[in-house]
Amino acid sequence: MWKLGNFGLITWIYFACISSGCSTTIEPTSESTTFDNIMDNSTEWMMDFSDIESKFSFRTSEEPEDDLCYIVPGQPQTIKECNFNMETQTFIVIHGWTVTGMFESWVPKLVTALYEREPTANVIVVDWLTRAQQHYPTSAAYTKLVGKDVAKFVNWLQAEIEYPWEKLHLLGYSLGAHVAGIAGLLTKHKVNRITGLDPAGPSFEYADTQSTLSPDDALFVDVLHTNTRGSPDRSIGIQRPVGHIDVYPNGGTFQPGCNFQNTMLMVATTGLRNMDQIVKCSHERSVHLFIDSLVNMEQQSMAYHCSSKESFNKGMCLSCRKNRCNKVGYAVNKIRTRRSTKMYMKTRDMMPYKVFHYQVKVHFFGKTKLSYTDQPMKISLYGTDNEKENIPYVMPALNTNTTVSFLLTTDEDIGDLLMVKLLWEKDTLISWPWWNPDTFHIRKLRIKSGEKQSKLIFSAKEGEFSYLARGGDAAVFVKEKEAQSSRKNQRLHKLKMHGSSFKQSTE
Secondary structure, eight states, X not given: OHHHHHHHHHHXXXXXXXXXXXXXXXXXXXXXXXXXXXXXXXXXXXXXXXXXXXXXXXXXXXXXXXXXXXXXXXXXXXXXXXTOOTTSOEEXXXXXXXXXXXXXTHHHHXXXXXXXXXXXXXXXXXXXXXXXXXXXXXXXXXXHHHHHHHHHHHHHHHHHHOOOGGGEEEEEETHHHHHHHHHHHHSSSOEEEEEEESOBOTTTTTOOTTTSOOGGGEEEEEEEOOOOOSSTTTSSBOOSOOSSEEEEEGGGTOOTTOSHHHHHHHHHHHOGGGTTHHHHHHHHHHHHHHHHHHHOGGGOOEEXXXXXXXXXXXXXXXXXXXXXXXXXXXXOOOOOOXXXXXXXXXXXXXXXXXXXXXXXXXXXXXXXXXXXXXXXXXXXXXXXXXXXXXXXXXXXXXXXXXXXXXXXXXXXXXXSEEEEEEEEOOSSSSSSOTTSOOEEEEOEEEEEETTTOOXXXXXXXXXXXXXXXXXXXXXXXXXXXXXXXXHHHHHHHHHHHHOOHHXXXXX
16 A cells, blocks of 8 residues: 555655755855855956856757757857857756756757747756755755856856847746846846746745846746745745736646646556656646747637736636737747736646637526526537537526626637537436426627637527526527527517517507
8 A cells, every 4th residue: 555655645745845845944055145245236256157067058959858068158169169059049948946856858848849949049958957956945045056157158158259138038947937037137238038937936935036036137027827826935836926927827826637636647657757746747837838839839828917817717807908918938929017917828738738718798587586606517619610519617606687707718719609508517316306497597698709809799599588497408599690680580480470569469
């Protein structure tokens, strides 16, 4: 019985180490005190390369996993030896904390994706593995020294070959996001862009902007938050916004496909080396969402500005007016505001992650007062290009004479929406007698598409109302024009068969 008991214990210890660092002391070495000395106006430290411990590996598209060539600050010949292209942009990839002391599998995947999108670019991976494999608080404190290393490298590269600042893009994951921020703070000129991939939370949630990634660290800072579950400073990813645009996929707390059952299956099939996926699956999803944006150009995910994830889940934030929506990842529109813009989106559990967002508004009428919570529904969408049937949705509250707004997503591009079916499922086989089902009357559905920015009204297909009964048939609604045409034909048929209903009522 080792399997579940010990596995759970080790997982818990691993989670505790990430959350609290397995230590309360944050004192890496006396070197950390030297960081304070470089925050003044002196520039002498920039020219001293003797204390740089980080390595700068120039990766290639042919060998994305191997460190075949290093660019060494102070040794200009290494720039040429590594075939650095001065005419194109440069990506600097910075990893985070590591248990094994080795590069994680996402690094070559990101390198490959960057080259797939920008074949002539330079991709440099920062190796700070020695400092990154310490106890978490120690590695967290080392981010300042590693950030100083990266700043020295960037400053030297720019000075040596007059490389344009606007071609520099730093990408940092977890602790590496804060390394990128500190580097951006210390460079002589602001780099063009920093992307933070779920910046680490513990030790940073309440830290000052000089110690963390912040909007001041680059001309544009975009951030993906994918694992912010837990109390502040205890969640793996930082909860507060730290960029110009901060995107919280699926609310930012937990990602689809990262549940315990899925990760247990992964461990069962590939071994205990993947045990840490239980903790880092959602954390690392930030990297894969960015990779997705690089390689799936025809399926770009969209995020929407919203005040809270609760409002977003009600479908209330799907407007694109005044830059209230944006692409996610590499092709983001670089919009800078004084305050961080918090944005939300839903995704699938695998690549491509894109889904289509719909707000559904419906008013429930009834002859009797009915009130329910957490009712299982299935919604089917039919469009010009495709259809998606039986999308599950749990209605949090279902009451007579109330209007409900909720967010519905589908991974199918159905084109222009033509028809909607709404089904109220039975909870059990014996709970609700078939001869007296609870029934709501629905006249219209109002649906807004986030991706198409269309607002459509759907009316009952037959008659003035559609009827939604628990365990009954689906209520069917068609787009307003079709509904009007259908009702017109019904009225003409009624007049033909029975004459004017007005005349009948006055006789």
